Amino acid sequence: xxxxxxxxxxxxxxxxxxxxxxxxxxxxxxxxxxxxxxxxxxxxxxxxxxxxxxxxxxxxxxxxxxxxxxxxxxxxxxxxxxxxxxxxxxxxxxxxxxxxxxxxxxxxxxxxxxxxxxxxxxxxxxxxxxxxxxxxxxx
Numbered sequence: 001x002x003x004x005x006x007x008x009x010x011x012x013x014x015x016x017x018x019x020x021x022x023x024x025x026x027x028x029x030x031x032x033x034x035x036x037x038x039x040x041x042x043x044x045x046x047x048x049x050x051x052x053x054x055x056x057x058x059x060x061x062x063x064x065x066x067x068x069x070x071x072x073x074x075x076x077x078x079x080x081x082x083x084x085x086x087x088x089x090x091x092x093x094x095x096x097x098x099x100x101x102x103x104x105x106x107x108x109x110x111x112x113x114x115x116x117x118x119x120x121x122x123x124x125x126x127x128x129x130x131x132x133x134x135x136x137x138x139x
Contacts (some may be wrong), residue, residue, distance in 0.1 A: 001022065001023070001024055001025070001030070001068045001071060001072060002022075002023055002058060003020060003021070003022055003023075003058065003059050003060065003061050003064050003065065003068075004020070004021045004023055004049070004056040004057070004058060004059065005018070005020040005021075005056065005057055005058075005059035005061070006018035006019060006020070006021070006054060006055070006056055007055050007056065007057050008053070008054045008055045008056075009055075017034070017035040017036065018035055019032045019033060019034055019035050020032060020033040020035075020059055020061050020064060021033075021049060021056075022061075022064045022067055022068070022071070023049055024046070024071065026046075026048075027048055027049050027051075028046035028047060028048055028049065029043055029046065029047055029048075029049050030042070030043060030046065030067070030071050031043060031064060031067055031071075032064075033061055033063060033064055038063060040063050040064065040067070042067075089107060089108045089109045090105055090106070090107050090108070091105070091106045091108060092104070092105055092106075093105075093106060093131075093132045093135065095115075095128040095131050095132065097127065097128060102115055102116060102117055102128045103116065104116075104128050104129060104131075104132045106132055106136055113129045113132055113133060113136075114129070115128045115129045115132075
């Protein structure tokens with residue numbers, strides 16, 4: 001967890017507020033302090049802090065510092081990733097294409113092939129899945 005104060009110099013005619021943010025390890029806003037008051041706003045759902053065209057510096061904010069301990073356990077829980085246990089009926093195939101490896105999954109129960117490439121995401125078919133399909137059907 002860290003506290004980031006926005007120091008962006010906005011090139012606009014109106015007053016654009018620069019708040020101070022409490023951000024977790026995934027760069028998600030947990031809470032923020034409004035620029036003109038001591039009011040702290042807590043987020044129920046986490047949104048990523050957009051840093052595009054903006055500048056931030058690390059800061060010490062009394063009220064946000066008190067919240068760090070409250071949300072530190074949340075950060076620790078997100079770091080503990082649950083392991084995905086692949087069922088026995090799912091076979092993995094490593095397909096190399098243009099110097100990049102793709103791990104294609106073949107579900108033997110439902111005879112379904114999935115590939116992590118972009119093409120498969122759009123068309124539900126790609127040359128990697130075709131290669132695995134040919135390999136599976138020849139044996």
